[in-house]
Amino acid sequence: MRDAAKVNREAIELYDSKTRQERKKWKESFVGYAMISPWLLGFFGLVIGPMIASLYFSFTDYDMLSSANWVGLQNYIHIFTSDPRFVQSLKVTLIFVFVPTPLKLAFALFLAMLFNTGRKGSGLFSTIYYIPSIIGGSVAVAVVWKQLFGSRGAVNSFLELFGFSGVNWIGSTDYALSILILLVVWQFGSPMIIFLAGLRQIPQELYEAASVDGANSFRKFFSITLPMLTPVIFFNLIMQTIGGFMTFTQAYLITGGGPLDSTLFYAVYLYEVAFEYLRMGYASAMAWILLVIIGGITFVFFKSSSYWVHYESEGGRS
Structure with missing residues (x-):
């Protein structure tokens, strides 16, 4: 009897201990979810919710002024067959x-290598760049850029000093897109800082050993620097590619998609369809097509990374 009572007490104590542990874990989980609840509310209310709504609207004829009419795949069919x-x-x-993405990354890497020399003032100049x-990406910079390359802007005024006639940079189908590309390449600071951080993680012993070998x-750049930086290059490539697909402010404010649709970016056309023509269902279908395009390109990048991206944790193997 005493042995049975002892076993029962041990079972009860074990049960109570497990119950207390479960309650403690539940309280910890509750506190954790309570702390991140603002983010969860924002994620489901401002990301997942609108995504589900846009997916539904992409199969409808919806103008935001009346109820949506279900049209099935008609929006997608029209986009691919009847929308030049x-x-x-x-x-x-x-x-x-x-x-511009390869140009931006190449220029950013070049400057990062210059600033990585540790010369006096390199920190200040890297901050300036x-x-x-x-x-x-601000509105103010887009307006200033438009004024610089306007018919009577600073660029034409400078060229006239050397006897060149003014060029209609923004109003010409030959130059308008190039002006926007130049603006994007000018914004190389973000990948430059990331490259600089990656360069400082490369062990100096590798360069010293290479110097001993003559x-x-x-040779150091192509045999040491470039392979060691491939994860950073891959990250910058992904981020800059996604950012390029979402470019809107520059084209909308500087050229408005013109002239003759020569700078009609996808985001600009989507905005026109949604908020100028009030074809929200059609615009939703365009948005999902863009998502699939970005996802497909990103997938290709990730699949190809095994052939050229090298990680130190893998012993130098891709």
Whole structure:
């Protein structure tokens, strides 16, 4: 009897101990979820909710003034078969993404390597070069850029000093997109700072060993610096590509998508369809197509990364 009572007490104590532990875990979980509840409310209310709503509206004819009418795949069919402006906007956006992005990353890496030498004032200059990335997407910079390259802007005034006639930079189909690309390349500060952080993580012993072997600067760059930086390059490539697809402010304020739709970015055309033509269902379908395009390109980048991105934790193997 005594043994049975002892066993029962031990079972009760074990049960009480497990109950207290479960209550403690539940309280900890409750506190944790309570702390992140503002983010959860914002995520579900401002991200997931609108995404589900836009997916529904993409299958409807909806103008925000009347109830939505279900049309099935009609919006998607019209986009791919009967909308030349969609094709033009996608073409312009792809050019805008894949032309300036390599230029921006190359220029950012070049300056990061200069600032990584540790010379006096390098910290100050890296901060100065970072400023355009902070303000580059602002309305004020877009307006200033438009004034600089206007028909009577500072750029034409400077060229006239050397006898060149003024160029209609913004109003010409030959130059308008190039002006926007130049603005984006100018905003190289953010990837530059990331490259600088990556360069400072490369062990100096590798360069010292290469110097002992007689390697010159170019050999060190292609054999040490570039392979060690491939994860950083990959990160910058992904972020800059996604950012390029979402570019809106510069084109909308500087060129308005013109002339002759030569700078009609995808985001600008989507905005026009949604808020100028009030075709919210059609715009929602365009938004989901853009999501699929970005997701597809990102997937290709990740799949190809195994062939050229090298991680130190993997012993130098991709």
